[in-house]
Ligand SMILES: NC(=O)C1=CN([C@@H]2O[C@H](COP(=O)(O)OP(=O)(O)OC[C@H]3O[C@@H](n4cnc5c(N)ncnc54)[C@H](O)[C@@H]3O)[C@@H](O)[C@H]2O)C=CC1
Protein backbone atom coordinates (compact mmCIF):
# COMPACT_ATOMS: atom_id res chain seq x y z
CA UNK A 1 0.00 0.00 0.00
CA UNK A 2 1.22 3.53 -0.79
CA UNK A 3 2.58 5.57 2.14
CA UNK A 4 0.41 8.32 3.55
CA UNK A 5 1.46 11.82 2.45
CA UNK A 6 3.69 13.75 4.85
CA UNK A 7 2.61 17.14 6.25
CA UNK A 8 5.41 19.69 6.23
CA UNK A 9 4.62 22.85 8.18
CA UNK A 10 6.05 26.36 7.88
CA UNK A 11 8.68 25.88 10.63
CA UNK A 12 10.01 22.76 8.97
CA UNK A 13 10.15 24.45 5.56
CA UNK A 14 11.99 27.38 7.10
CA UNK A 15 14.43 25.12 8.90
CA UNK A 16 15.63 23.35 5.74
CA UNK A 17 15.25 25.85 2.89
CA UNK A 18 18.44 27.85 2.22
CA UNK A 19 18.84 30.63 -0.31
CA UNK A 20 22.09 29.35 -1.81
CA UNK A 21 20.56 25.98 -2.75
CA UNK A 22 17.26 27.56 -3.78
CA UNK A 23 18.86 30.16 -6.04
CA UNK A 24 20.99 27.50 -7.74
CA UNK A 25 17.95 25.27 -8.42
CA UNK A 26 15.75 28.13 -9.61
CA UNK A 27 18.36 29.43 -12.00
CA UNK A 28 18.45 26.03 -13.70
CA UNK A 29 14.63 25.79 -13.61
CA UNK A 30 14.15 29.23 -15.23
CA UNK A 31 16.59 28.28 -17.97
CA UNK A 32 14.72 25.04 -18.62
CA UNK A 33 11.38 26.85 -18.59
CA UNK A 34 12.51 29.22 -21.33
CA UNK A 35 13.68 26.35 -23.56
CA UNK A 36 10.04 25.45 -24.18
CA UNK A 37 9.24 21.75 -24.72
CA UNK A 38 12.95 20.89 -24.89
CA UNK A 39 13.38 22.07 -21.30
CA UNK A 40 10.93 19.51 -19.94
CA UNK A 41 8.83 22.03 -18.01
CA UNK A 42 5.06 21.83 -18.37
CA UNK A 43 3.22 24.76 -16.86
CA UNK A 44 -0.20 25.99 -18.01
CA UNK A 45 -1.25 29.55 -17.27
CA UNK A 46 -2.52 29.56 -13.70
CA UNK A 47 -6.23 29.65 -12.89
CA UNK A 48 -7.24 32.76 -10.96
CA UNK A 49 -10.52 32.76 -9.04
CA UNK A 50 -11.83 36.09 -7.73
CA UNK A 51 -13.53 35.85 -4.33
CA UNK A 52 -15.23 39.19 -4.87
CA UNK A 53 -17.35 39.61 -1.71
CA UNK A 54 -14.14 39.32 0.33
CA UNK A 55 -11.84 41.18 -2.08
CA UNK A 56 -9.72 38.06 -2.35
CA UNK A 57 -8.15 35.85 -5.01
CA UNK A 58 -7.35 32.15 -5.23
CA UNK A 59 -4.60 31.15 -7.63
CA UNK A 60 -4.14 27.50 -8.65
CA UNK A 61 -0.63 26.88 -9.96
CA UNK A 62 0.32 23.42 -11.30
CA UNK A 63 3.68 22.51 -12.88
CA UNK A 64 5.87 19.57 -13.80
CA UNK A 65 9.61 19.72 -14.32
CA UNK A 66 11.00 16.50 -15.79
CA UNK A 67 14.60 17.56 -15.08
CA UNK A 68 13.81 18.04 -11.40
CA UNK A 69 11.41 15.08 -11.12
CA UNK A 70 9.05 17.62 -9.53
CA UNK A 71 5.27 17.56 -9.91
CA UNK A 72 3.25 19.93 -7.76
CA UNK A 73 0.43 22.36 -7.53
CA UNK A 74 0.25 25.42 -5.30
CA UNK A 75 -2.94 26.96 -3.97
CA UNK A 76 -2.24 30.54 -3.00
CA UNK A 77 -4.63 33.20 -1.78
CA UNK A 78 -4.13 36.95 -1.94
CA UNK A 79 -6.32 39.03 0.38
CA UNK A 80 -5.24 42.65 0.66
CA UNK A 81 -7.86 43.18 3.40
CA UNK A 82 -5.90 40.85 5.71
CA UNK A 83 -3.19 43.53 6.13
CA UNK A 84 -2.71 44.41 9.78
CA UNK A 85 -4.86 41.47 10.99
CA UNK A 86 -4.14 37.95 12.23
CA UNK A 87 -3.84 36.40 8.73
CA UNK A 88 -1.08 37.25 6.25
CA UNK A 89 -2.16 38.82 2.95
CA UNK A 90 -0.71 35.78 1.11
CA UNK A 91 -1.26 32.20 2.30
CA UNK A 92 -0.35 29.08 0.37
CA UNK A 93 -0.30 25.31 0.38
CA UNK A 94 1.67 23.09 -1.97
CA UNK A 95 0.70 19.54 -2.93
CA UNK A 96 3.79 17.59 -4.01
CA UNK A 97 3.11 14.48 -6.10
CA UNK A 98 5.26 11.60 -7.26
CA UNK A 99 5.68 12.03 -11.04
CA UNK A 100 6.30 8.27 -11.44
CA UNK A 101 2.86 7.19 -10.25
CA UNK A 102 0.85 10.34 -9.51
CA UNK A 103 0.49 9.64 -5.80
CA UNK A 104 0.54 12.44 -3.23
CA UNK A 105 3.88 12.68 -1.40
CA UNK A 106 3.45 15.76 0.74
CA UNK A 107 1.17 18.58 1.75
CA UNK A 108 3.40 21.49 2.50
CA UNK A 109 3.16 25.03 3.75
CA UNK A 110 3.61 27.30 0.72
CA UNK A 111 3.85 30.70 2.36
CA UNK A 112 7.55 30.51 3.21
CA UNK A 113 8.27 29.02 -0.22
CA UNK A 114 6.33 31.84 -1.91
CA UNK A 115 8.28 34.48 0.01
CA UNK A 116 11.66 32.84 -0.54
CA UNK A 117 11.34 31.68 -4.15
CA UNK A 118 10.03 35.08 -5.30
CA UNK A 119 12.95 36.84 -3.64
CA UNK A 120 15.38 34.24 -4.99
CA UNK A 121 14.15 34.86 -8.55
CA UNK A 122 14.58 38.62 -8.12
CA UNK A 123 18.10 37.88 -6.87
CA UNK A 124 18.80 35.89 -10.04
CA UNK A 125 17.50 38.83 -12.12
CA UNK A 126 19.75 41.12 -10.08
CA UNK A 127 22.75 38.87 -10.71
CA UNK A 128 22.26 39.10 -14.50
CA UNK A 129 20.75 42.57 -15.00
CA UNK A 130 21.95 44.96 -12.29
CA UNK A 131 24.56 47.60 -13.10
CA UNK A 132 28.09 46.50 -12.18
CA UNK A 133 29.17 47.66 -8.71
CA UNK A 134 25.65 48.42 -7.53
CA UNK A 135 25.90 50.25 -4.18
CA UNK A 136 22.43 51.45 -3.28
CA UNK A 137 19.38 49.21 -2.83
CA UNK A 138 15.87 50.65 -2.56
CA UNK A 139 12.91 48.60 -1.35
CA UNK A 140 9.39 50.01 -1.84
CA UNK A 141 7.06 48.10 0.50
CA UNK A 142 7.75 46.66 3.96
CA UNK A 143 5.81 43.38 4.10
CA UNK A 144 6.72 39.71 3.74
CA UNK A 145 8.31 40.07 0.30
CA UNK A 146 10.29 43.11 1.42
CA UNK A 147 11.83 41.00 4.21
CA UNK A 148 12.66 38.02 1.99
CA UNK A 149 14.09 40.28 -0.74
CA UNK A 150 16.24 42.09 1.81
CA UNK A 151 17.58 38.79 3.16
CA UNK A 152 18.58 37.23 -0.13
CA UNK A 153 19.87 40.42 -1.74
CA UNK A 154 22.09 41.18 1.27
CA UNK A 155 23.31 37.58 1.25
CA UNK A 156 24.21 37.59 -2.45
CA UNK A 157 25.38 41.16 -3.10
CA UNK A 158 27.26 43.94 -1.38
CA UNK A 159 25.13 47.08 -0.90
CA UNK A 160 26.56 49.96 1.18
CA UNK A 161 23.17 51.56 1.61
CA UNK A 162 19.62 50.18 1.80
CA UNK A 163 16.58 52.47 1.78
CA UNK A 164 13.03 51.47 2.50
CA UNK A 165 9.77 53.29 1.91
CA UNK A 166 6.31 52.02 2.70
CA UNK A 167 2.72 53.16 2.94
CA UNK A 168 3.22 54.34 6.51
CA UNK A 169 6.31 55.78 8.16
CA UNK A 170 5.80 53.38 11.10
CA UNK A 171 5.97 50.29 8.86
CA UNK A 172 9.14 51.57 7.16
CA UNK A 173 10.71 52.27 10.57
CA UNK A 174 9.68 48.85 11.84
CA UNK A 175 11.25 47.20 8.80
CA UNK A 176 14.49 49.15 9.25
CA UNK A 177 14.58 48.24 12.95
CA UNK A 178 14.04 44.55 12.28
CA UNK A 179 16.62 44.49 9.48
CA UNK A 180 19.26 46.21 11.59
CA UNK A 181 22.25 48.37 10.63
CA UNK A 182 22.37 49.40 7.03
CA UNK A 183 18.67 50.18 6.37
CA UNK A 184 17.24 53.70 6.52
CA UNK A 185 13.51 54.49 6.26
CA UNK A 186 12.58 57.26 3.80
CA UNK A 187 9.63 59.64 3.82
CA UNK A 188 8.73 59.23 0.15
CA UNK A 189 9.16 56.69 -2.62
CA UNK A 190 10.92 59.36 -4.65
CA UNK A 191 13.45 60.03 -1.89
CA UNK A 192 14.10 56.29 -1.55
CA UNK A 193 14.39 55.61 -5.28
CA UNK A 194 16.50 58.52 -6.55
CA UNK A 195 20.11 57.43 -7.08
CA UNK A 196 19.45 53.75 -6.30
CA UNK A 197 21.17 51.13 -8.45
CA UNK A 198 18.66 48.37 -7.71
CA UNK A 199 15.01 49.01 -6.84
CA UNK A 200 12.52 46.40 -5.70
CA UNK A 201 8.77 47.13 -5.73
CA UNK A 202 6.98 44.75 -3.36
CA UNK A 203 3.73 46.50 -2.53
CA UNK A 204 0.01 45.72 -2.74
CA UNK A 205 -0.44 48.95 -4.74
CA UNK A 206 -2.88 49.09 -7.65
CA UNK A 207 -1.54 52.45 -8.94
CA UNK A 208 2.09 53.32 -9.63
CA UNK A 209 4.31 53.89 -6.60
CA UNK A 210 7.45 54.35 -8.72
CA UNK A 211 7.94 56.89 -11.52
CA UNK A 212 10.50 56.56 -14.31
CA UNK A 213 11.61 60.16 -13.66
CA UNK A 214 13.07 59.03 -10.30
CA UNK A 215 14.99 56.04 -11.65
CA UNK A 216 18.73 56.47 -12.21
CA UNK A 217 19.72 55.67 -15.82
CA UNK A 218 21.15 52.14 -15.90
CA UNK A 219 19.36 50.98 -12.76
CA UNK A 220 17.50 47.66 -12.45
CA UNK A 221 13.91 47.67 -11.17
CA UNK A 222 12.52 44.34 -9.95
CA UNK A 223 8.73 44.81 -10.22
CA UNK A 224 7.18 42.08 -8.08
CA UNK A 225 3.66 43.29 -7.21
CA UNK A 226 0.69 44.46 -9.35
CA UNK A 227 -0.01 40.97 -10.68
CA UNK A 228 -3.47 41.77 -12.09
CA UNK A 229 -4.19 43.14 -15.61
CA UNK A 230 -5.56 46.44 -14.27
CA UNK A 231 -3.03 47.00 -11.46
CA UNK A 232 0.12 49.07 -11.68
CA UNK A 233 3.23 49.44 -9.54
CA UNK A 234 5.30 51.54 -11.95
CA UNK A 235 4.41 54.19 -14.54
CA UNK A 236 4.39 54.23 -18.35
CA UNK A 237 7.50 56.39 -18.45
CA UNK A 238 9.58 53.62 -16.80
CA UNK A 239 7.93 50.77 -18.72
CA UNK A 240 8.42 52.48 -22.09
CA UNK A 241 12.00 53.62 -21.52
CA UNK A 242 13.46 50.49 -19.89
CA UNK A 243 14.48 47.18 -21.43
CA UNK A 244 11.80 44.78 -20.18
CA UNK A 245 12.58 41.27 -18.95
CA UNK A 246 9.90 38.92 -17.58
CA UNK A 247 9.76 35.48 -15.96
CA UNK A 248 7.17 34.23 -18.50
CA UNK A 249 6.04 36.10 -21.63
CA UNK A 250 2.60 34.53 -21.66
CA UNK A 251 1.85 35.22 -17.99
CA UNK A 252 3.19 38.79 -18.15
CA UNK A 253 1.18 39.53 -21.31
CA UNK A 254 -2.03 38.18 -19.76
CA UNK A 255 -1.73 39.17 -16.09
CA UNK A 256 0.53 42.19 -15.61
CA UNK A 257 -1.07 45.65 -15.70
CA UNK A 258 2.37 47.22 -15.98
CA UNK A 259 2.99 45.31 -19.22
CA UNK A 260 -0.54 45.41 -20.67
CA UNK A 261 -1.53 49.00 -19.90
CA UNK A 262 1.83 50.57 -20.77
CA UNK A 263 2.01 48.75 -24.11
CA UNK A 264 5.68 48.03 -23.36
CA UNK A 265 7.55 45.46 -25.45
CA UNK A 266 8.91 42.43 -23.67
CA UNK A 267 12.56 42.03 -24.65
CA UNK A 268 13.29 38.63 -23.10
CA UNK A 269 12.50 36.07 -20.47
CA UNK A 270 15.02 35.84 -17.64
CA UNK A 271 15.51 32.18 -18.61
CA UNK A 272 16.62 33.26 -22.09
CA UNK A 273 19.32 35.43 -20.52
CA UNK A 274 20.38 32.50 -18.30
CA UNK A 275 20.53 30.26 -21.39
CA UNK A 276 22.57 32.89 -23.30
CA UNK A 277 20.01 33.20 -26.12
CA UNK A 278 19.21 36.85 -25.21
CA UNK A 279 21.63 39.49 -23.89
CA UNK A 280 21.58 41.12 -20.47
CA UNK A 281 21.60 44.88 -21.06
CA UNK A 282 23.20 45.78 -17.74
CA UNK A 283 24.31 49.18 -19.05
CA UNK A 284 20.70 50.22 -19.78
CA UNK A 285 17.78 50.88 -17.46
CA UNK A 286 16.10 47.50 -17.03
CA UNK A 287 12.87 46.20 -15.53
CA UNK A 288 12.39 42.61 -14.43
CA UNK A 289 8.63 41.98 -14.22
CA UNK A 290 8.03 39.04 -11.94
CA UNK A 291 4.63 37.37 -11.99
CA UNK A 292 5.56 34.16 -10.14
CA UNK A 293 5.82 30.74 -11.78
CA UNK A 294 4.41 27.42 -10.62
CA UNK A 295 7.62 25.67 -11.63
CA UNK A 296 9.47 27.76 -9.03
CA UNK A 297 7.15 26.36 -6.37
CA UNK A 298 7.44 22.78 -7.65
CA UNK A 299 11.24 22.92 -7.62
CA UNK A 300 11.36 24.57 -4.18
CA UNK A 301 8.89 22.05 -2.73
CA UNK A 302 10.93 19.14 -4.11
CA UNK A 303 14.06 20.65 -2.58
CA UNK A 304 12.35 20.88 0.81
CA UNK A 305 10.97 17.33 0.56
CA UNK A 306 14.32 15.83 -0.47
CA UNK A 307 16.12 17.70 2.34
CA UNK A 308 13.86 16.00 4.87
CA UNK A 309 14.35 12.43 3.58
N1 LIG B 1 5.76 38.05 -8.42
C1 LIG B 1 5.56 37.08 -7.54
O1 LIG B 1 6.01 35.95 -7.71
C2 LIG B 1 4.80 37.37 -6.30
C3 LIG B 1 4.27 38.60 -6.08
N2 LIG B 1 3.63 38.88 -4.91
C4 LIG B 1 3.15 40.25 -4.77
O2 LIG B 1 4.15 41.00 -4.07
C5 LIG B 1 3.53 42.08 -3.37
C6 LIG B 1 3.98 42.08 -1.91
O3 LIG B 1 3.53 40.90 -1.27
P1 LIG B 1 3.72 40.70 0.32
O4 LIG B 1 4.97 41.32 0.76
O5 LIG B 1 3.47 39.26 0.58
O6 LIG B 1 2.51 41.54 0.89
P2 LIG B 1 2.40 42.23 2.34
O7 LIG B 1 0.96 42.48 2.57
O8 LIG B 1 3.15 41.44 3.33
O9 LIG B 1 3.15 43.63 2.14
C7 LIG B 1 2.64 44.59 1.25
C8 LIG B 1 3.32 45.92 1.46
O10 LIG B 1 2.74 46.84 0.53
C9 LIG B 1 2.31 48.01 1.24
N3 LIG B 1 1.15 48.55 0.52
C10 LIG B 1 -0.12 48.09 0.52
N4 LIG B 1 -0.89 48.86 -0.27
C11 LIG B 1 -0.08 49.82 -0.77
C12 LIG B 1 -0.30 50.92 -1.63
N5 LIG B 1 -1.49 51.17 -2.15
N6 LIG B 1 0.75 51.71 -1.91
C13 LIG B 1 1.96 51.44 -1.40
N7 LIG B 1 2.23 50.42 -0.58
C14 LIG B 1 1.22 49.62 -0.27
C15 LIG B 1 1.99 47.54 2.64
O11 LIG B 1 2.06 48.60 3.55
C16 LIG B 1 3.11 46.52 2.86
O12 LIG B 1 4.29 47.17 3.24
C17 LIG B 1 2.03 41.88 -3.57
O13 LIG B 1 1.58 42.66 -4.64
C18 LIG B 1 1.92 40.41 -3.91
O14 LIG B 1 0.74 40.06 -4.57
C19 LIG B 1 3.52 37.97 -3.90
C20 LIG B 1 4.01 36.71 -4.08
C21 LIG B 1 4.66 36.29 -5.30
Ligand SMILES: O=C(O)C1=NCCCC1
Nearest residue numbers: 076078114227291292293
Ligand atom coordinates in the same frame (compact mmCIF):
# COMPACT_ATOMS: atom_id res chain seq x y z
O1 LIG C 1 3.27 33.43 -7.74
C1 LIG C 1 2.63 33.61 -6.70
O2 LIG C 1 2.67 32.83 -5.76
C2 LIG C 1 1.80 34.82 -6.61
N1 LIG C 1 1.81 35.62 -7.60
C3 LIG C 1 1.05 36.80 -7.70
C4 LIG C 1 0.42 37.23 -6.44
C5 LIG C 1 0.02 36.16 -5.54
C6 LIG C 1 1.03 35.07 -5.39
